[in-house]
Amino acid sequence: MVPSLIIYGLINSVALALIALGFSLTYGISRVANFSHGALYVVTGFAAWLLLNRVQLNYYLAVFLAVVLISVIGASIYRLALIRVRGMPLLEIIVTFALGTAALEALRFFGFFGSNYSLPPLFRGGVTLLGVPVDTQRLAVVVIGGTLVFILWLVTHHTRVGLAFRAMAQDEQAAMMLGIDSDLMATWSLALGAALVGLSAIVLLPLSFIATESGANILVSAIAVCILGGLESTAGVIVASLLIGYAQILTVAYLGPHYQMIVALLAILVTLIVKPSGLFGKQKELEERV
Amino acid sequence: MARRLERIDRPIKVLTDDIYALSSIWNMLYVAVPRIFPALLVLLMPLLSPGAYGERVVIITAIYALLALSWDFISLSTGLVSLGQALFFGVGAYIAGLLNLHLGLSPILTLALATVLGASFCTALLAPCLPLRGIYFAMTTLVYPLLIARVIEATAIVGGTDGLVGIDSFPNAWVETYLVLIFLLGCGFGLRRFMTTDLGLVLRSISDNDQAARASGVNVTSHKLIALWIGAALGAFAGAYFTHLYMFVGLSAFSLDLSILPIACAVVGGMGTLAGPVVGAFILVPLAEMLRDLGTLRIVSYSLLLVALVLFKPEGLLSYLKRRYEQVERWVEV
Numbered sequence: 272m273v274p275s276l277i278i279y280g281l282i283n284s285v286a287l288a289l290i291a292l293g294f295s296l297t298y299g300i301s302r303v304a305n306f307s308h309g310a311l312y313v314v315t316g317f318a319a320w321l322l323l324n325r326v327q328l329n330y331y332l333a334v335f336l337a338v339v340l341i342s343v344i345g346a347s348i349y350r351l352a353l354i355r356v357r358g359m360p361l362l363e364i365i366v367t368f369a370l371g372t373a374a375l376e377a378l379r380f381f382g383f384f385g386s387n388y389s390l391p392p393l394f395r396g397g398v399t400l401l402g403v404p405v406d407t408q409r410l411a412v413v414v415i416g417g418t419l420v421f422i423l424w425l426v427t428h429h430t431r432v433g434l435a436f437r438a439m440a441q442d443e444q445a446a447m448m449l450g451i452d453s454d455l456m457a458t459w460s461l462a463l464g465a466a467l468v469g470l471s472a473i474v475l476l477p478l479s480f481i482a483t484e485s486g487a488n489i490l491v492s493a494i495a496v497c498i499l500g501g502l503e504s505t506a507g508v509i510v511a512s513l514l515i516g517y518a519q520i521l522t523v524a525y526l527g528p529h530y531q532m533i534v535a536l537l538a539i540l541v542t543l544i545v546k547p548s549g550l551f552g553k554q555k556e557l558e559e560r561v
Numbered sequence: 562m563a564r565r566l567e568r569i570d571r572p573i574k575v576l577t578d579d580i581y582a583l584s585s586i587w588n589m590l591y592v593a594v595p596r597i598f599p600a601l602l603v604l605l606m607p608l609l610s611p612g613a614y615g616e617r618v619v620i621i622t623a624i625y626a627l628l629a630l631s632w633d634f635i636s637l638s639t640g641l642v643s644l645g646q647a648l649f650f651g652v653g654a655y656i657a658g659l660l661n662l663h664l665g666l667s668p669i670l671t672l673a674l675a676t677v678l679g680a681s682f683c684t685a686l687l688a689p690c691l692p693l694r695g696i697y698f699a700m701t702t703l704v705y706p707l708l709i710a711r712v713i714e715a716t717a718i719v720g721g722t723d724g725l726v727g728i729d730s731f732p733n734a735w736v737e738t739y740l741v742l743i744f745l746l747g748c749g750f751g752l753r754r755f756m757t758t759d760l761g762l763v764l765r766s767i768s769d770n771d772q773a774a775r776a777s778g779v780n781v782t783s784h785k786l787i788a789l790w791i792g793a794a795l796g797a798f799a800g801a802y803f804t805h806l807y808m809f810v811g812l813s814a815f816s817l818d819l820s821i822l823p824i825a826c827a828v829v830g831g832m833g834t835l836a837g838p839v840v841g842a843f844i845l846v847p848l849a850e851m852l853r854d855l856g857t858l859r860i861v862s863y864s865l866l867l868v869a870l871v872l873f874k875p876e877g878l879l880s881y882l883k884r885r886y887e888q889v890e891r892w893v894e895v
Contacts, residue, residue: 373864529715
C-alpha cells in the first residue's frame with residue numbers, strides 16, 4: 272500500500288505540475304489568467320487524434336504539428352482578442368473563459384465526447400518498482416515533466432528571451448523602458464503556455480480518454496496548483512503540485528474517487544482565504560487585499 | 562479638413578434634469594416614457610406571447626434577468642466581479658426544494674424563506690473572501706458552485722446526482738407568471754433608486770476606489786457584505802422560482818451555464834446600468850431558446866457573441882440608447 276501510494280502520488284504530482292506549468296508561465300509573464308487553459312488541453316488532444324487517424328500522419332509528426340498548432344492558437348488569442356482588453360484582468364478572464372467554453376462546446380457538438388477517442392501511448396509495457404507495477408507511459412510522464420521543468424529553468428535564466436520574460440514579470444513599465452516589446456513578449460507567453468499545456472496533453476492523454484468534459488477539471492487543477500504555489504512562482508508550482516498530488520492520491524485511496532476534484536477546489540478556497548498570494552508568491556502581497 | 566463628433570445634451574434633457582416642478586406634459590412624458598414603457602411591455606409580455614411555451618420562455622427570461630441584475634448590482638456596488646452566479650441560484654433552488662419536500666411548506670413561503678436563508682448562506686460562504694479583489698475574488702466565486710456540486714455528488718446528500726423530485730408547483734398559472742415579473746420590476750426600479758440613497762452612494766464609492774473609501778472612514782467590508790447579501794438574495798429567489806417552476810432541482814442548478822449567460826446579458830445590455838442587464842436578458846434568453854434545436858451550439862454562439870461584444874462594443878445597448886435619447890451628435894470642424 273505505502274510504496275504504491277508514494278509512486279502514484281509522485282506520478283500524479285508531476286502530471287499536475289505539467290498541467291499547471293503553462294498557466295503559471297503565461298500568468299507570470301503577461302499577467303493574463305488564461306481561462307481557456309483546459310480547452311487548449313482538450314483541443315490539442317483532438318488535433319493530434321485527427322492528424323493521426325484522419326490524415327494518417329506519423330506519430331511524431333502529428334504530435335509536433337498539434338503542439339505547433341496549439342501555440343499558434345494561443346498566440347492568436349492574444350493578438351486578435353486579448354490585446355484589446357489588456358490590463359483589465361476581469362475582461363481578460365471573461366474573454367478567455369468564453370472562448371474556452373465555445374471551443375469545448377463546439378467540439379461536443381461535432382461529436383467529440385465520450386470514451387471513443389484516445390491517443391496511443393508513447394511507450395508500451397510496464398515495470399515493477401518496489402513491488403508496485405507501473406506502466407512505462409506513467410514513468411515517461413515523470414521523466415518528461417522533470418525535463419520540461421529543467422529546460423524551462425534554463426530558458427528563463429540563460430537566454431535573452433527568458434531574461435526579457437522575467438523582466439516583464441517583475442516590472443512591465445521598466446522593461447518597456449529598456450526596449451522590451453511588451454505585446455510581443457505577452458504573445459510569446461501565451462504561445463509558450465499553450466505549447467506547454469499541449470505537450471502535457473500529448474503526454475497525459477494516453478493514460479485515459481480525450482474527453483471534452485475534462486476541460487473544466489484541467490482548468491481547476493491548473494488554477495489550484497498555481498494559487499497554492501503563488502501565481503507567478505515556478506518553485507511554487509512544484510511544491511504545490513507535490514502537496515495537492517499526494518493529498519489527492521491519499522483521499523482517493525481512503526475516501527473514494529469522487530473526492531479528487533474536491534481536494535483541488537478546497538485547496539483554491541483555503542489558500543485564497545488564508546494567504547491569497549500562495550506559498551511562494553511575494554510580488555502582489557499588498558495589492559490583492561484591501 | 563479635420564472634423565470631430567460633438568455631443569450636446571438635448572434641451573429637453575437639461576430642462577427635465579434640473580427643474581423639479583415640471584411644467585409641460587412633454588417634459589413629464591420625456592421622463593416617464595423610458596421608465597413606464599418597458600415596465601408595461603414586461604407586464605404585457607405573457608399575454609402577447611403565444612401559448613404555454615411562450616409563457617414559459619417569458620418566465621425563464623425573467624429568471625435569467627434576475628440573475629443578470631444580481632451580477633450587475635454586485636459589480637456596481639462593490640466592484641467585485643462574480644463568475645459564480647450559479648452559487649446563489651443553486652443554493653436558493655436547493656433550499657426551496659428541501660423546505661418544500663421535508664417541511665411541506667407552500668411554494669410562496671419557501672420562496673421567501675429560500676431568498677432570505679439562501680442569501681445569508683451565500684454571504685456567509687463568501688464573507689471570508691471579501692477582502693480579496695479582482696481576479697482572486699472572481700476565482701473563489703467560480704470555485705464555490707463547482708465545489709458544492711462535487712460535494713453533493715460525492716456524499717449523496719440532498720438527493721445526490723438524482724436531485725430532488727416531486728416538489729410542489731405554483732397554485733395557478735397567474736401566480737406562476739406574474740410573481741416573478743413583478744418581483745423583477747420591483748427589484749429593477751428599487752435597486753436603481755437604492756443606488757441614489759446615501760448607502761448606495763457609499764457603495765458606489767467603494768467600487769470606484771476602496772482605498773479612498775476606507776481612508777474616509779467607511780467600513781468597507783461590512784458595506785460589501787450588505788451589497789453581497791442583496792445580490793445573493795436576487796439570485797436565490799431566481800433559483801427557488803426555477804425549482805417550483807420545474808418541480809425538480811438537480812446538480813444542473815450549479816452549472817456553468819448559469820454563470821456565463823447573466824454576464825453575457827449584462828454585457829449586451831450595458832454593464833453598470835442595472836436596467837441594461839434586464840434588457841440584455843430579454844434579448845439573449847429568447848434568442849437562446851430559439852437556438853435550442855442547435856444543442857450545445859447555442860452555448861458556442863452566445864460565448865462568441867459575448868467575446869465579440871466585450872472586444873468591440875463594450876458600451877452595451879442601454880448606454881447607447883440612453884446617449885441617443887439624451888444627446889444630439891453633430892460633426893464640427895476643428
